[in-house]
Amino acid sequence: MSTERDIRFTAADFRRLRQMLYQRVGISLNDSKSHMAYSRLAKRVRQLGMRQFADYLDLLEKADDEAEWQHFVNALTTNLTAFFREPHHFDLLRLHAMERVTQERHYRVWSAAVSTGEEAYSIAMTLLSLPQLNRQRLELVASDIDTRVLSQAADGVYDAERAKMLDSSLLKRFFLRGVGHNAGKVRIRREVRDQLSFYQFNLVAAEWPDMGRFDVIFCRNVLIYFDKPTQAAILQRLAASLQPDGLLFLGHSENIQHLSDAFQSCGRTAYRLVNHNVRR
Known part of the structure; x- marks a missing residue:
């Protein structure tokens, strides 16, 4: 490890940190993430007056402080997002919704790793722009394991720079x-924010709450943080959470070939549920 670091962080510390993160939330850090782990946690270790990571990891294991564990998880999760990222997904969402809204039931969408909220609000803007979709029949659920970004998402406040590429009609309406x-900030209008329900959610929790079935699930750039057996288990649960012929959207670098037979590709990193008999 670098001698320029003011806090002792050994290879053994990193191995221990990785194992603790995996056991807690199922996330598997690869060998290249040592510098990232140090940079994201070092400030907290300093705040606690510690001079080596081993002491901080001891604190986590011995105190079993839920708030400190949440800080640990929040620091090590990545929250890269943007409005209408992977725009082809929103084109498919629009078409899928137009096919379904003729039915007399709610149209339900889950953003399963919402980060700071841009994905969820992009979903809301897409669906609320459809004249045939009654607002009262739209249910949007957004979740993340990181409580810090969930709070930001619920507030719906962003630097105006993050929204500058949006169409002017969307900016004016939403x-x-x-x-x-x-000044220099924008905020999602309340009627859009109120359309969403935000929850903390761990995809590798032993039990998932019964949320019913969704027409569409966005779970983008999440599976890459888990090992293959965990990915397969999550996919099975996602399949069980979808309506027949529901859609699953994944990240651009995620490939579920050989991991699940419940889905069939229907576009770039877009999958349709074809095995309707999946059980959790």
Whole structure:
């Protein structure tokens, strides 16, 4: 490890950290993430007056402090997102919704790793732009394991720079511009924020709450953090959470070939549920 680091962080510490993260939330850090782990946790270790990572890891294991564990998990999860990232997914979502909204039931979508909220609000803007979709029959659920980003998502406040590439009609309809000390910020309108329900959710939890079945699930850039057996288990549960012929959207680098026979490709990193008999 680098001698320039002011906090002792050994190869053994990193192996231990990886094992603790895996046991806690199922995330598997690869060997290249040592520097990332140090940079994200070092500030917290300093705040606690410690000079070596081993002491911090001891604290986590011995104190069993839920708040400290949450800080640990929050620091080591990645939250890269943007409005309408992977735009082809939203084109498919629009078409799928237009096929389904003629039915007399709710249209339900789950953003399973919502991060700071841009994905969930992109889903909401796409669906609320459909004239044939009654707002009262739309249910949007957003979840993440990271409590810090969930709070940001629920607030719906962003630097205006993050929304500058959006169509002007979307900005006018769905956003408020900040004034005074909020200049340079935008906020999602309340009627859009109220359309969403936000929950903390761990995809590798022993038990999933009964949320019913969804028409569409977005679970993008999440599976890459798990090993193959965990990926397969999550996919089985996602399949069991979808309506017949429901859609699953994954990240651009995620490939579920050989991991599940419940889905059939229907576009770039887009899959349709074809095995309707999957059980959790």
